Amino acid sequence: MLESTRVTPTIHSVKFEKPPGFQFAPVQFCGLEFQTTAGSLEYPMSLACSPTRPYLEFGARISESPWKQAFAALRPGDEAEVDGAYGHFLLHETSPAILIAGGIGITPLKGMAEFAADRKLPIEVRLAYSNRNEEEIAYRAELEELTRRNPRFEVVHTLTRTPDDSSWTGRRGRVDSDLLGKLSSGLVDPVYYVCGTEGLVQETYRSLMTFGVPPDRVVHEVFRGYG
Numbered sequence: 001m002l003e004s005t006r007v008t009p010t011i012h013s014v015k016f017e018k019p020p021g022f023q024f025a026p027v028q029f030c031g032l033e034f035q036t037t038a039g040s041l042e043y044p045m046s047l048a049c050s051p052t053r054p055y056l057e058f059g060a061r062i063s064e065s066p067w068k069q070a071f072a073a074l075r076p077g078d079e080a081e082v083d084g085a086y087g088h089f090l091l092h093e094t095s096p097a098i099l100i101a102g103g104i105g106i107t108p109l110k111g112m113a114e115f116a117a118d119r120k121l122p123i124e125v126r127l128a129y130s131n132r133n134e135e136e137i138a139y140r141a142e143l144e145e146l147t148r149r150n151p152r153f154e155v156v157h158t159l160t161r162t163p164d165d166s167s168w169t170g171r172r173g174r175v176d177s178d179l180l181g182k183l184s185s186g187l188v189d190p191v192y193y194v195c196g197t198e199g200l201v202q203e204t205y206r207s208l209m210t211f212g213v214p215p216d217r218v219v220h221e222v223f224r225g226y227g
Contacts, residue, residue: 031083102196
């Protein structure tokens with residue numbers, strides 16, 4: 001393993017050296033297996049990076065489960081078994097992309113945004129990223145760097161539980177119809193990628209259906225065991 005970093009108070013990120021010949025599409029998931037206090041355990045994890053990067057990155061919201069505790073305790077030099085890659089939550093490289101993430105659901109969408117920037121794809125990519133508070137915005141610096149590198153990439157942060165007297169000057173509240181409408185403004189037949197809790201995915205899907213978005217233009221991934 002190359003790096004082990006706490007990126008928010010509750011989210012941990014690790015990077016592994018990419019095995020020779022390992023390939024994946026933007027962005028699939030893997031089975032990640034290593035030793036825990038309950039023995040050797042495997043857990044499905046979305047990749048949090050683009051296949052254009054020279055490493056494999058994963059991020060997880062930490063809980064008391066043996067796997068999550070062992071994940072947070074990984075250190076450079078530790079080994080893990082990576083199984084995969086799998087999945088069909090993939091970026092359509094020729095269509096405008098609207099990314100909707102809640103919390104740790106940012107991981108595959110971050111990888112999609114990296115891929116669009118690294119490959120200089122000629123498509124608009126707009127991200128709505130919902131978190132409880134400002135401290136829980138994962139990969140914030142990385143996302144800001146992508147906006148500087150890719151003039152077609154835009155990020156809108158929205159916070160759902162930040163106090164009224166906080167210094168936050170950005171958007172507040174959930175991802176709603178108003179925000180979705182602003183993100184889609186000016187785009188022709190965008191594809192919507194929704195990743196987060198079951199509640200966020202369902203609520204966003206219902207909003208998109210009221211807009212008349214065709215179901216085949218919406219792809220989603222629900223993070224079970226989210227907390």
